[in-house]
Amino acid sequence: MSEKVLMKGNEAIAEAAIRAGCMHYFGYPITPQTEVAAYMSKRMPKIGGTFLQAESEIAAINMVIGVSSTGKRVMTSSSSPGVSLKSEGISYLAGCDLPALVVNVQRGGPGLGGIQPSQSDYYQSTKGGGHGDYHNIVLAPASVQEMASLTVKGFDLADKYRMVAMILADGTMGQMMEPVSLDVEKTEPVEKPWALTGTKCEREHNIVNSLFLKPEELEIENFKRYEKYKYIEENETMYEEYLMDDAEVCVVAFGITARVAKNAVNEARAKGVKVGMIRPITLWPFPKKPLMAAAEKVNSFICVEMNMGQMIDDVRLAIECKKPVELCNRVGGMIPTPEEVLAKIESAAKNGGAQ
Amino acid sequence: MANSCNLLFAGFGGQGILFAGKFLAYKGLIENKQVSWLPSYGPEMRGGTANCSVIISDDPIGSPIVSKPDVLVAMNLPSLEKYENDVVAGGKIFVDSTLINKKVERTDVDVYYIPATKIANDNGTPTLANMIITGKVLKEVEFFSMDNTDAALKKVVSARHLDLLDVNFGAVKAGYDFE
Numbered sequence: 213m214s215e216k217v218l219m220k221g222n223e224a225i226a227e228a229a230i231r232a233g234c235m236h237y238f239g240y241p242i243t244p245q246t247e248v249a250a251y252m253s254k255r256m257p258k259i260g261g262t263f264l265q266a267e268s269e270i271a272a273i274n275m276v277i278g279v280s281s282t283g284k285r286v287m288t289s290s291s292s293p294g295v296s297l298k299s300e301g302i303s304y305l306a307g308c309d310l311p312a313l314v315v316n317v318q319r320g321g322p323g324l325g326g327i328q329p330s331q332s333d334y335y336q337s338t339k340g341g342g343h344g345d346y347h348n349i350v351l352a353p354a355s356v357q358e359m360a361s362l363t364v365k366g367f368d369l370a371d372k373y374r375m376v377a378m379i380l381a382d383g384t385m386g387q388m389m390e391p392v393s394l395d396v397e398k399t400e401p402v403e404k405p406w407a408l409t410g411t412k413c414e415r416e417h418n419i420v421n422s423l424f425l426k427p428e429e430l431e432i433e434n435f436k437r438y439e440k441y442k443y444i445e446e447n448e449t450m451y452e453e454y455l456m457d458d459a460e461v462c463v464v465a466f467g468i469t470a471r472v473a474k475n476a477v478n479e480a481r482a483k484g485v486k487v488g489m490i491r492p493i494t495l496w497p498f499p500k501k502p503l504m505a506a507a508e509k510v511n512s513f514i515c516v517e518m519n520m521g522q523m524i525d526d527v528r529l530a531i532e533c534k535k536p537v538e539l540c541n542r543v544g545g546m547i548p549t550p551e552e553v554l555a556k557i558e559s560a561a562k563n564g565g566a567q
Numbered sequence: 568m569a570n571s572c573n574l575l576f577a578g579f580g581g582q583g584i585l586f587a588g589k590f591l592a593y594k595g596l597i598e599n600k601q602v603s604w605l606p607s608y609g610p611e612m613r614g615g616t617a618n619c620s621v622i623i624s625d626d627p628i629g630s631p632i633v634s635k636p637d638v639l640v641a642m643n644l645p646s647l648e649k650y651e652n653d654v655v656a657g658g659k660i661f662v663d664s665t666l667i668n669k670k671v672e673r674t675d676v677d678v679y680y681i682p683a684t685k686i687a688n689d690n691g692t693p694t695l696a697n698m699i700i701t702g703k704v705l706k707e708v709e710f711f712s713m714d715n716t717d718a719a720l721k722k723v724v725s726a727r728h729l730d731l732l733d734v735n736f737g738a739v740k741a742g743y744d745f746e
Binding site: 216218243244344383385387388389390391455468471472474475478549550551 | 605
């Protein structure tokens, strides 16, 4: 393993992307993700890559569409309001079955909102954001190390399935520094016979397109895409289980709130409360199976989120409402404290399964 | 001995609050400890209050947010007033007494008054009050020592300013030796 270095989460994403073979970055500055763009602006010219500060987020995502069409690894990054602007382009990427990495270092919303951390783009990321029936693979890092490793994983998954992979982080994950090893494992490059690389008069034209005016054809495109999604749900779900063996209360949290919740789980354990945690690493596909398995054992669930209760819907669906699910949340850039989560855990443990 | 230390550095933007925190984080990394460093970000960096949470631990770190510091380093009055009551009982508060006239009201914590800004000015290094007060932290907090100060400084002092390594070390030492 290489020497560990201290890096901000945003910088770790940028460096990991370069090491994953991404030579093209298009973006526009916005707090709290600007370090991604700043890092790229320094590094890309030195390695013969492209750093381009576009005139807007909309321009940047359309540049991503262009480069992705040629089969090259490409990314863009932004924070919540900027990702809203990119949503049209993300829908086009989905409609064209193009791979790309999109990073969202979330801040409070809606509108311009604030610049402090948030997780209120959960719905936007996992349920679409743009128009039409589609999904992104959504990865939720909870450490600077995962900011790096999930970036590499994101590129691999995007290429493998020809779709958008999104890193859904937040201001805390972007700004914090932790030791990170950048020895990223590269997988085999994926063949892209569909890419627009010039026919050299030796093959048929490739066409990248999201327009299908015949409804019969468009329906088939949608069906094919959902076959793929089904396969991904069965094969690419990632999650972490923590102290779940004898748990009677199950905390569900991702990203920074999983870090906060882990403190609370440890404190509750020290007091003899049987509590564990399931941390979704992929938010889409959502880890339904381990949650359903937990529903057979625990009395209740607690969702810890920095939004008004978004992932909690997916938890209830995953467990088919077999057990009560409580919400522990702060919004607007506020972060729940371990004490707040602990209080919720203790009251849930006291109530048993009663709502 | 405790197996972790949660620190909160707080002061004005420009006092080197984030730099001092980064120094301790790198020192921890060199000593094979788990570390996290989380800055305040946004408008407060540009002249307002700045703070950073630093955790150094023998065990994996959960939340990187320090809401109940074991150690508070306060380099201006608003920071002391804001965070004094958050410090855990038995914790330590380090006060730059050049800039803060007020005394700490808590009686269940150890308080160290260091005229860090005055010492820095007297030494001809007015920008290094942050490292002087950090030197005192290394002395008084059992979890820390002067070990690896050189190596950690080499990681945080930028390549363009390697000539400042010695004065930074001198500042840490001055704080460490301050009685």
